[in-house]
Amino acid sequence: MNLQDKLKQLSQQKKAILAANFYNLETLQAILSAVKEENKPIILQLSESSINYIGLNMAVSMARTALEYYGVEGWLHLDHGGSLDLVQRCLEAGFDSVMIDASEQPMDENIRISGEAVRLAGKYGANVEAELGYIAKLNQAQNHSGFTQPEDAVRFTRETGVDALAISIGSAHGFYKEVPKLDIPLLGRIREAVDTPLVLHGGSGIPDAILEQAIQNGITKINVATETKNAFMKQLKKELTYTDEIDLRIVFPKATAQAKALIRSKLRIISN
Ligand code: 13P
Secondary structure, three states: OOHHHHHHHHHHOOOOEEEEEOOOHHHHHHHHHHHHHHOOOEEEEEEHHHHHHHOHHHHHHHHHHHHHHHOOOEEEEEEEEOOHHHHHHHHHHOOOEEEEOOOOOOHHHHHHHHHHHHHHHHOOOOEEEEEEOOOEOOOOOOOHHHOOOHHHHHHHHHHHOOOEEEEOOOOEOOOOOOOOOOOHHHHHHHHHHOOOOEEEOOOOOOOHHHHHHHHHOOEEEEEEOHHHHHHHHHHHHHHHHHOOOOOHHHHHHHHHHHHHHHHHHHHHHHOO
16 A cells, blocks of 8 residues: 555544654664564654765665565655755655655745645655644744644645645654643644645654544654654663673664664554
């Protein structure tokens, strides 16, 4: 099944899917071994900086080989594609899904760029996600003025034809300074106004009960990145304080296990 159909199906069932970012072999192993054990589908995400770090073709090969190796249902998605050029390169390299993020542009320009991404992806049968409203990036404060308005969502989805829409309802990327509050009534109004599956970015650090509420009220895809990195690196730092071991194959697996445990817990809440 392609991701467009999977998202539509989940959206109709008021269910959701976890979209987890990976950064290297260990975080990919952590995610997919958790997915295998929980027997859930997964969206594997790569940001532009991770693509630059791993290399585009290497990253696609890793993800494809790993999905097959673990024997799980999953799709490869470009997270926050900042340009149509990157979107095109990812489509050519074999991504199942791309996000074009022109959310910092005025609405008309966001519509033009996102519509163009839909046209490009059409040739590849790929899924397209775009962002409307403004979701704070790492270390930025979220503010109500950027929240997505239902009438804008109607126009945006009608004029672009995107398959999934990332909305701004109070979440933000990175660590939260205080427990985040999502505007659930606003989510409900957006859900009533559009049929397009809705995406929640900034899933790290949102309490489970709020994630569940978001899913019940119309969120279909939830992105988690920061907590995976944090689980891995915290454990790695801890170990390095008491070992002189230089064999990374001995040191890394404990960090991978922490990231895996985190993904398992997210799968149980999100991909239920
Ligand atoms: P977090 O920083 O909350 O993990 O957000 C991930 C995300 O939305 C990636 O697009």
